[in-house]
Amino acid sequence: MVEERADLRTISGMTEADAETLLRGLGLDERYARRLLYWVYRRGIKSFDEINDIPGRVLRELQGHIVPGLSSPIGSEVSSDGSVKYLFTTKNGMAHETVFLPDGRRRTVCVSVQSGCRMGCRFCATGKNGWNGNLTAGEIISQMISIPHEITHIVMMGMGEPGDNIDEVIKACHILTAEWGLAAGRSRVTVSTVGVAPSVRRLLDETECNITLSLHSPFPEERRIVIPAEARWPFTTTLDLLKQYDNRIRRRFTIAYVMIEGRNDSQRHLEELKRLLAGTGIRVNLLPYHPFDGDDARSSDMSVMMRFKHELVISGIGASVRKSRGTDIAAACGMLVAKRRRGMERVDE
Secondary structure (H helix, E strand, C coil), X not given: CCCCCCCCEECCCCCHHHHHHHHHHCCCCHHHHHHHHHXXXXXXXXXHHHCCCCCHHHHHHHHCCEECCCCCCCEXXXXXXXXXXXXXXXXXXCEEEEEEEEECCEEEEECCCEEECCCCCCCXXXXXXXXXXXXXXXXXXXXHHCCCXXXXXXXXXXXXXXXXXXXXXXXXHHXXXXXXCCCCCHHHEEEEECCCHHHHHHHHXXXXXXXXEECCCCCHHHHHHHCHHHHCCCHHHHHXXXXXXXXXXXXXXXXXXXEECCCCCCHHHHHHHHHHHCCCCCEEEEEECCCCCCCCCCECCHHHHHHHHHHHHHCCCCEXXXXXXXXXXXXXXXXXXXXXXXHHHHHHC
C-alpha cells in the first residue's frame, strides 16, 4: 500500500469534470474518470492497490500525482442508544466530528463542514473550541464514506457553519447527489445554517438539497444575543427567501428550534413562531438542548416541547420533536474535540 503524501491531490472532493481534466493532463484516457470516482465514492478505497478494473499502467501513473484521499477516524465513542461519535483529523491537523444516528430504518450521519466555527453562537460547544479552518469538499465527503455504517440520510449540521464555507459545501452536495458520486437522493441531504443569506441564495439556486434554518428565537433582539450573525444576516431575510422559492420539486425547508428552559419556550415564543410560519409550508423541528461543561442552561421539559408541537400542528404547521440522542457520549458537536484537546493539554503539562 502506498502511503499518502500530503502534497498530492485527492480524488475525494473531485467532480467527474475534475477527474477527466486530471486524466487528460496526464495523457490518460478520461473514460477512466467514472471508474476512479466509483472506487473512491462507492467502495471507499484507501489505496489504488484495491482497484481491479483499471490497467496497472494507468494506476502507476496516477500514484505519483493523486491519492484516494479518504481518512479513517482517529477515535470514537459509542452511546447506549446506538449513536456513535467519530473524531477525524485532516492531514494538516484540523480536528472535526461526525455523528452516526440510527433510528429504525433511518440511519443518519451528521457531518462537519469546518474545524471550529466563526459564528460565535452562545449555546454552541463547537464555538468554544476556537476556529481552525474550513474543510474541503473531500474532507466533508470522507466523513460519511469512512465510517462503517450504511447511511440513508446526510445532514450538514455538525461542526461549523455551511454558509461560511459555501463553495466546498455546494461541491459536496453535488458529489453526494450526482450519479457519478454517492447518488444519494436529494431529499436525503440537508444543509443547516444560521441564515447566511447570500449562501442560502446559492444553496437554493445551485443545489436541490433540503435547507434547515437554526432559529433559537423568533424575536430578532433575543436571537442577536445568542446568535451574533443575526446582526449581519437577519433571519427574516432567509425566511423570506424560503417563502418566495418556487418549490415545485418539493424541497423540505425546516426551522430547527433548540428549546432551552426559561429562554425561548414561553407562550409568547410559540405565538410568534405560529405567526411567522403560518401558511408557508416550512416545518419546525423541536430539539432538546445539550448542555456542555460550565453551562447552567437546561433543556425544556418534554411536556413543554410536546405542547409546542401540538399547538403548531393544530395551527397547520408541520412539527416534530427530536429525541435526545447520545447524551452519555456528549453528542453535541464539538465536545469530543474539546475532550481530545484537554487530554493533549494534560500531556503537555
